[in-house]
Amino acid sequence: MMKRRRLLQLGAGAAGALALPAASRLARAQTYPVRPVRLIVGFGAGGAPDILARLVAQWLSDHLGQPFVVENRTGASSEIATETVVKAAPDGHTLLLASLANAVNATLYPKLTYNFIRDIAPVAGISRDPNVMVVTSAYPTKTVPEFIAYAKVNPGKINMGSPGVGTSPHMAGELFKVMTAVDMTHVAYRGSPQVLTDLLGGQLQVYFAPIAASLGYIKDGRLRALGVTTAARVNALPDVPTLAEFVPGYESNAFYGIGAPKGTPAEIVDKLNKAINAGLADSTMKARLAELGSSPSAGSPADFGKLVADETQKWAKVIKSGNIKPE
Numbered sequence: 001m002m003k004r005r006r007l008l009q010l011g012a013g014a015a016g017a018l019a020l021p022a023a024s025r026l027a028r029a030q031t032y033p034v035r036p037v038r039l040i041v042g043f044g045a046g047g048a049p050d051i052l053a054r055l056v057a058q059w060l061s062d063h064l065g066q067p068f069v070v071e072n073r074t075g076a077s078s079e080i081a082t083e084t085v086v087k088a089a090p091d092g093h094t095l096l097l098a099s100l101a102n103a104v105n106a107t108l109y110p111k112l113t114y115n116f117i118r119d120i121a122p123v124a125g126i127s128r129d130p131n132v133m134v135v136t137s138a139y140p141t142k143t144v145p146e147f148i149a150y151a152k153v154n155p156g157k158i159n160m161g162s163p164g165v166g167t168s169p170h171m172a173g174e175l176f177k178v179m180t181a182v183d184m185t186h187v188a189y190r191g192s193p194q195v196l197t198d199l200l201g202g203q204l205q206v207y208f209a210p211i212a213a214s215l216g217y218i219k220d221g222r223l224r225a226l227g228v229t230t231a232a233r234v235n236a237l238p239d240v241p242t243l244a245e246f247v248p249g250y251e252s253n254a255f256y257g258i259g260a261p262k263g264t265p266a267e268i269v270d271k272l273n274k275a276i277n278a279g280l281a282d283s284t285m286k287a288r289l290a291e292l293g294s295s296p297s298a299g300s301p302a303d304f305g306k307l308v309a310d311e312t313q314k315w316a317k318v319i320k321s322g323n324i325k326p327e
Contacts (some may be wrong), residue, residue: 037068037093039095041072041073049256051213054070056126056279059275059282060275076164077105082114090121092269096259098120098258098308103314105166107316123301125256125257125303128255130229131168131208131229132218132228132293133147133172133209134206134209134225136223137223139224144241156183159187159204160173160187160204160205161206161207162189163189163194163195168253169208174322187204192214196217211234212293215236225237270301280298281296
């Protein structure tokens with residue numbers, strides 16, 4: 001009887017010990033966040049990534065009880081921003097707006113100090129975002145076939161802007177170059193607003209622009225949309241054809257999501273994931289994303305991780321086939 005009682009006491013003690021970490025994890029998830037959270041964005045204010053980041057940050061601020069503050073760390077095609085988050089404490093209080101640039105950089109910059117897939121924990125997808133090929137209203141081409149024909153008789157005379165090497169607009173343009181065999185000179189900037197300024201000013205001739213950043217200019221007639229980069233037409237520009245209608249097989253989409261430093265507790269990642277997915281299901285948020293030409297990309301952390309891995313593999317092939325180098 002004494003042995004049995006002793007065994008029962010030991011069993012109860014072990015069960016209590018096992019329950020302590022679970023209780024600690026639950027408490028950590030319930031109290032998070034305990035101070036303002038930084039959302040690091042590798043692109044300038046006013047561009048499509050910044051707009052999306054601020055939408056999500058506002059939602060999280062309203063629903064998780066602490067300010068989520070967008071911090072723009074521009075330069076090196078989001079490398080500076082990403083490295084900032086890689087080195088941050090894995091406590092959920094420093095997050096990254098992950099993007100296509102991160103998938104591209106894995107191949108474009110072979111000597112990075114970090115491995116994005118290894119060192120950044122996927123939290124949640126936000127959106128898939130098409131780009132739109134735009135020229136000024138005064139430009140001599142009005143369709144994609146006209147543009148291709150004009151480019152071929154004017155090699156080296158077309159400047160293509162982007163908000164940085166490896167960004168979605170850059171890669172969309174490089175894919176177009178590879179698939180049409182046209183010669184365009186890439187000119188990198190620090191953000192989409194600066195690209196649009198020089199495009200409107202005539203220093204650039206074409207931009208594979210984020211719809212969010214260019215829609216207003218298209219609607220007021222200052223820019224002409226030649227084609228969207230998705231496989232199907234988009235609701236924000238229903239009358240604009242896809243580039244694939246003229247260049248079979250062409251497709252290029254930006255993606256955005258949230259990442260955290262490796263080692264961030266799973267319960268914090270899960271709490272953020274659920275909050276972000278709730279925001280993407282909200283009718284007001286969905287309407288705002290639609291206005292920007294974005295499609296919500298809700299899902300689990302694993303879903304977002306798979307997207308990043310798939311995109312990393314896809315763009316590695318484009319970079320190698322196009323012999324694209326950092327500038």
